[in-house]
Amino acid sequence: MRAEARPSPVERALVDRLTGEDYPVWRQQAERARFCSNPVRLAGGAVAADSATGEVRAEVDTASHPDGVLLVACGDRRASVCGSCAEVYRRDMWHLVASGIGGRMSATSSGGAGARQDTVGSVVPDTVQGHPRLFVTLTAPSFGPVHSARGGGVCRPRRDARVCVHGRALGCGLVHDADHPVVGTPICAECYDYAGAVLWNAHVGELWRRTRIAVDRALAPAAGAVLGRRVTATEIRTQVRTSYVKVSEFQRRGLVHLHAVIRLDGIDPDDRGRIVEPPVWASAGLLASAVARAVDQVAVPLPSPDGRLRVGSWGSQRDITDVSEGGPVGNTRRLAAYLAKYATKTASDAVSASSALARRIRSLHRTWLRRAVGAHLARMVETCWELGARRDLEHLNLRKWAHALGFRGHFATKSRVYSVTLGALRAARRAWRAGQREASGERDVWSLDAGHSVIFSRWAYAGRGWVKAGDAMLAEQMAREYEEARREYRELLRREKETEAADMAA
Ligand SMILES: [Zn+2]
Ligand SMILES: [Zn+2]
Ligand SMILES: [Zn+2]
Incomplete structure (x- = not known):
C-alpha cells in the first residue's frame, strides 16, 4: 500500500497564497510590480493631505497589505536578471526607436493629425518617416586572433604549421558551433592584447562622440559635391542636423559594438528644437558617405600603461545600411524591435548578473571567476582590476567598471532631438494608469497635478524578492497569462481592422 504523497513546503505555500x-x-x-522576478519590498506608508486645510485625502499603510509590504519592480534592464522588467524596458526602447523613425505612436498621445503631442510635450512629427536614415553597426578592431564559428567553416585554416612565441599553433583546423564556449576566445591568450582590449572598451564612448562630430564635419564636403559649390561647416549647421539612437552590445570576445540609427533632420531657424524635414539635396547617400568617411578617419589616442602605443579606432567589420522609407530596407518596425532586443541582451550579463558576482569581482576571486565566465572574460576582468590600480588610469574607473569589462557608457543613448525620452514614456505610462483610475471613478490624489496635495511618506527597505515560497513561481505564471492576454487582444484588434477594411472595400 502506498502512503499518500504529502504536499511539499512550496505546494503548501502556494495553496496558502491562493486560498x-x-x-x-x-x-x-x-x-x-509588473510580475517582477525580484521585487523590492518596502514597509511603511504615505499620507496625501490637502495643503490648505490639512485634511487627509488618502492614506496607505503597508500594515494592512498582504505580508505587510509594498512590492516595487526591480526595474533591471537585463533579461538574465529579471525577465519581466527587461520586457518593460524592451518595449520602452521599441517606442523610443520607433517614434524616431515613424513619429510618436502611442495610445497616450493626443493632438492634431500632423504632429502628435506626447503627454509631456515632446513632439515627433509623422514626417520623420520621410527623413533619410541609416542603420549603422560599428565594431572593435582586432586585439589578436580569436576562435570563430565562420558559419560552419574551418576556424582558422593555415597551410604552414607556424607557432607563436609561446609555442602555440597560429591556426585552428576545427569547426566550431556558433554557441561553443571557445568562440570569441583568443588562439593564444599570452599573445592577446588584453590591455588594449580593455582600454578600447573604456574609450568607446569618446570614440563615438568624436565620430558624431566627424560626421557633422564630413557633411559639408559631401553637400559641396552634390551642390557643385563650396559649402562651409557653418552653412551646413544652418541646414541640417543628425539625430541618432544607439545601442551598445557585447560581442563574444568581450568587446563592445554599436548599433545606431542615424537620421538627417532639417533646421527650423526660429526653433532649433523642432524636428523638420531636411532640404531635398540632403539624401541618405550623402549621409552614408559622410558617415563612412567619419568612421574611417576618427581615432582616440589610448593611454599607454605598458609603453605600447595604441590608437582606438573602429574595426574593419562595419555596416552602413540605408533604411530610409522606400529604400532597400523599409521595415522600420523590425528595425526598432531589433534595437530594442539588443538593449536588453548583453554578453556582460554573464559577468555582472548577480550581486554575489560583483562582490567576488571586487575581491577578485580568480578561480571562481574563471569557472563562472570562462578564462577569457575572467582575464578581461582581471586586466581591468590590475590597470585600475594605476594612478595614471584613475580617471577611467576601471575597477568600478570591471564587471562591464571597462565599458562605462550607457547601453542605450540618443541625441536630444531624436525622439521621446524613456522618462517621457514612463510619465506617459503613469498618466495612462491615472487616467484608467479616473475612468473607473477613482480620483488619483497621489498624482502631483491633483492639486493642493502634500504627500508625507515614510518608507523602509524590508528586503528583496517574493515573501512566500512559490510566490515567484506564481508571479511568473501570471506574467505569462498576462502576456498571452495581451497577444490575444492585439490579434483581436488586427482582425477587427481587417474586417473594417474589407467592409470599406465592399
Ligand atoms: Zn524586475
Ligand atoms: Zn578555433
Ligand atoms: Zn602566443
Missing part, C-alpha cells in the same frame, strides 16, 4: 483572504489584493500588488 488566502488577501489573495485578490496580493494579485493586484503583483500586477503593479
